[in-house]
Amino acid sequence: MRTSVGQPVRLVDYRVPDFLIDEVDLDVSLDRTATRVVSTLIIRPNPAASDGAALTLDGDELTLVSAHLDGAPLDPEAFQATPAQFVLPNPPRGRFTLTIETRLDPASNTKLMGLYRSGSAYCTQCEAEGFRRITYFLDRPDVLSTYRVRIEADREEAPVLLGNGNLEGKGEAETAGRHWALWTDPHKKPCYLFALVAGDLAHISDAFVTASGRKVDLAIFTEHGREERARYAMEALKRAMAWDEKAYGREYDLDVFNIVAVSDFNMGAMENKGLNVFNDKYVLASQETATDDDYANIEGVIAHEYFHNWTGNRITCRDWFQLCLKEGLTVFRDQEFSADMRSRPVKRISEVRGLRAAQFPEDAGPLAHNVRPEVYSEISNFYTATVYQKGAEVVRMLKRLVGDEAFRAGMDAYFHRYDGQAATVEQFVGCFAEVSGRDLDRFMRWYRQAGTPKVTVRTAHDPAARTYRLEIAQSLAPTPGQPTKLPATMPLALGLVDPEGGDLPLVSADASEAELASGVFVLDDAERVIVFRDVARRPALSFLRGFSAPVTVDDDLTEQDLAVLSRHDPDHFNRWQALQSLVTRVLLRGVKAIRAGRAPERNAALVAAFGALIDDARAGRIDPAFAALSLALPTEADIAREIGENVDPDAIYAARKSLRGALGRKHGDALADLHDWLADARPFSPDAESAGRRALRNIALALYADGNIIDGLARAHRQLRDADNMTERFGALTQIVLKPSSAREHTSDAFSRRYAMEPLILDKWFALQAHIPERETLDRVRGLMSHRAFSMSNPNRVRALIGGFTGNHTQFNRPDGEGYAFLEEIVVGLDPTNPQVAARLLTAMRSWRSLEEIRRGHAEAMLRRIAVLPSLSPDVRDIVTRSLG
Structure with a gap:
């Protein structure tokens, strides 16, 4: 080809x-x-x-x-x-x-x-x-x-x-x-x-007996002295093997299954048949060296690569345009596995946060492309969030549309019909159309059209008629090469929440019995109107429950509605989303105020909602992991995405810092009490419940320190001293490093010396240094490139330090353009030796057009300087050309 x-x-x-x-x-x-x-x-x-x-x-x-x-x-x-x-x-x-x-x-x-x-x-x-x-x-x-x-x-x-x-x-x-x-x-x-x-290499061994009674020898190979850190990965592998048998009827098909952990790897892991090769960060874990996020990532990635044995290996892609057929489908499978192993609502929130952080900006910028692309110059540049994460969301929608039973039947048909073949997206979706009897032609537009659809929702309550009218419309903005978009079939899960709490019965002549029973309404066309009957009081609309479609939503919910949903919505995802939406509105107003030279407002409803959340967490009424996610404010990148154009990173940072400080001061006593209460004397365990408590303890510390800096830093130093696990240790270090103090450099250097022989921990340390929101950070990053543990030949080190800096919203996007010039220097220097990593770093420029004029000018100039270089690799030339296109 x-x-x-x-x-x-x-x-x-x-x-x-x-x-x-x-x-x-x-x-x-x-x-x-x-x-x-x-x-x-x-x-x-x-x-x-x-x-x-x-x-x-x-x-x-x-x-x-x-x-x-x-x-x-x-x-x-x-x-x-x-x-x-x-x-x-x-x-x-x-x-x-x-x-x-x-x-x-x-x-x-x-x-x-x-x-x-x-x-x-x-x-x-x-x-x-x-x-x-x-x-x-x-x-x-x-x-x-x-x-x-x-x-x-x-x-x-x-x-x-x-x-x-x-x-x-x-x-x-x-x-x-x-x-x-x-x-x-x-x-x-x-x-x-x-x-x-x-x-x-050293290794650990184990065995798994399949449902049909066959013994499979398992082994994980590592550097000598690190093999015991692979025990958690081995247990995750066995859980994944058992889950795939139960959930999909898929047994493993060889006598052995080997995993090898290596330190120099461009990707996360690779599903080679019977011999998976992993970046060691997704294999090695111990209480002393791995955070809870590391444990969760190991479990998910181990499962992902194993699940590829059927969705990717036994059935592979006909061509690289069908990459989402193996990757999006397998991401969906590993997400479902992790949801079953841990908390399903918490997992769903984490997935959507990742999607919005990585894939939504991709869809909104010059690097937008279809889930199943139609053209590429370098296929290595299409291992993207769109293919993986949005591809998984499309499979999730398919399951919601056809139902659990038909989805399993469709998967069975797919495995039976295409085993040993190289298949296409059409063949995959065709299995579900056949078993369900549904017309999925419009659903296929999710694979063929780039961009994130916007769903507009308008509501009207008529107390005299006791009706609640819902007007829903979808639209999709033009993207490069696709000026005209058509409506795509999407499942929209919703409920009507009574102001006192609880869902109202759904009664309507405009929906099918199946829709009313499930709460999942199908939008096939550009618009749909649903009038619900027997609604005496105006409810709060709980829309897009479980994030049932990867869209943005423009609704007319009031801030009071959001406050009600944040307390009473039975859908945990939308309960989290309501609080995030309320915070986002306050932050957007704060950004406008700061740019106008005014102080940000204080929002009583938001302060009260945070207080109620802290009280619920302290009383044990909600899952600690869910509470931790809910207390975390939207990131600077989240707010920039909401603003969409003429973005000023400094104003966003100032508004967010102001709000975090206000919440930390207002709820300081409650946060300190929560932090103390969560101190755990029990032996360390990486299980989901224990991880949730540690996550909540870290977020309580962070919010407290933002509002009470001196006392907060004292707490952080005590936590760093007393912690028996890396999650709490690194959470404390983060607060110390991100806030100026006389002890910061000494504490940070002591940490790096303590873990001088632990590359995976040093990666976290490098990334943390790169995230300091101070003007001196660029010089700090340049200096760290001479650190004894840093190497431009190791992708993990480069992603940690250089990639970490590109995620520093204020310092990478400096108004003098020096952050962009630094990235240009790195990309041009790295391109001859590792073009894949160089190209991935350059994707940090995907949202440059959304910046305010001065920064936008520096960003464009940087890209144009790279574009005229005669000896670029195809990888980097592809990214820079599309970024400017």
Whole structure:
């Protein structure tokens, strides 16, 4: 499909591969600078393609050593080979064997794609187009093959040799001091799921017995001395395996399942068949080193990669445009798993916060794209929040529309019908249309249209007629390449809350019995009117319960309505949302006041709502984790998104700081009491209830310190001293570092020295330094680039420090443009060695057009300076071009 590097690839141009590769036999002889790869491919013409095509295999910076056809050396005149391609102009018309030998230099592979070195180990990353950096191949996901892989290495350097599938044999190599292992994978897979790992690794072992009684050997491999920190990940894996059997009837299908944790990794983790490779931050955890968020992320990511075994591996994508078919679906599955393992309302709130923070800005800016894109220049730039998070929301809507029973039947049909195939979004959605009998053509617009729909809601209560009229309309603003948008089917869950509390019965002639019973109303068209009967008093409308559709809402709720909902809504998500909406309104007025030179107002309803929430938390009437989320004010980025244009980050910061200070002072005694009450003498546990108490204790400390700085810092120092876990320790450090004091530098430096040998903790520390809301922070970040623990070659360090700084709303968006110039310097310097990470950093500019004029000018100038550079990678050029487009 791609004719040359960097040229656009279009969905409409898809055509089946001219050739199929049925079997792949790899012989990989590992060496730090001269790895030998012998690839033997059993190839045949694709009967679904036209005859007479040349065989063109993809490559990327490859060095060809030799090529053989059916065992005989190929005449150099019979093929063409460059580092990017291997072309056989006149291949045999039937089945044939092509053997190609290439040489690789893993030690110099700084792109971390293909085969590279991570610490003391050899590692691979092949999604999306990394396999072509190992050997010439038809590097596309619809070419499915069985793999037999022999790995040879120096025994002392790499005593552990791991591959996909099952271990078939192992032994001593002919060369002294070297050994080999043979791995076979009986399931056909695309080459992006190929993996090998070799090194001197420690491991823990366990086993899982499937529902049908098969024993599966489990192992997690780590650096020596860190293997015991993988115990929680192992337990999470077993929980995920059991859950997938119960929820979807999906058993694991190999004899072994291996996970390897590496420290140098561009992504979070990779679902290679039977051999998952993880960024170690999503595997390693202990009471001393991991926060509760780390534990939750480990559980979710372990589950996500395991669930890919069926939604991604057994059924893969026909092409990369269908990426959401595996990623969005699997994110939905891991979200549901985590909701079952923890608190479902809290999990839902966390998901929506993440969606709004990452995906909504993407939809609102120049990087907007469909959940199923129609064109791309570099597929690595489309591993986005839209594909993953919005893709999951689309699956969630589908489940709400068809119902639980039909959704499970549709998934069963999908697994049965497309097992072992490369599928499309249309085939997936078609299964649900078939089992439910619903017309899902308009629902498919969620996959085809970019942008976040806005749902406008207007209400009218007629006390004489005892009716409550609801007018709902949807609209979708133009995005690049899509000037006209059409209405999409969406489920809108709602309820009518009585001012005294409790839901009113839903009675209407404008809705189906199923809608009235479930409270989920379907909006198929641009508008819909629903008149509810028997409504004596004006209720508070609880709209979009559970965030039933990924939309923004323009409603006419009063602040009194929001106060009622924040106390009485039976839907926990909307109870949280009501308080967030009330805070947002107050903050928006505060921003306007500050920009006009006035002091922000004090809102009595908001102060009272926070007080009631603190009282409920102290009395144990609500889940501590829910209370913690509710007490957390919308972020500066949240408020900037609500403003939408002419954004002044300094005014937003000032308004938010003022409100937090006011709430902390007003409720200081209650917050201090709550903080003391939550001190836990019980032994540490990472379970959801204990994590919720720690989260609430940290937020109580933060609010208290914002309103009572001297006493708050004293509390923070005591918590830092007494804490027996990283959640409370780092929560205390955060308050100390973010507030100026004579002890800040000493305390921060002492923390970094204490954890000097803990890279994952230092990542948190680097990110915290980058978030200090002071003008000196940019100089601090520059200085930290010389820190002994910082390395530009490690993606985790770069994301922590540089990525952390781009999330510092005031200092990155400095009115002098120096924050943007710093990012430009980093991106241009990093691009030659790791273009993927460089491109991801540059996406921090996705919302530059929403800034006020001076900042907007600096941002545009920075992007244009990068755009004219002649030697940009395709990854970075794609992002900068779309950002300016």
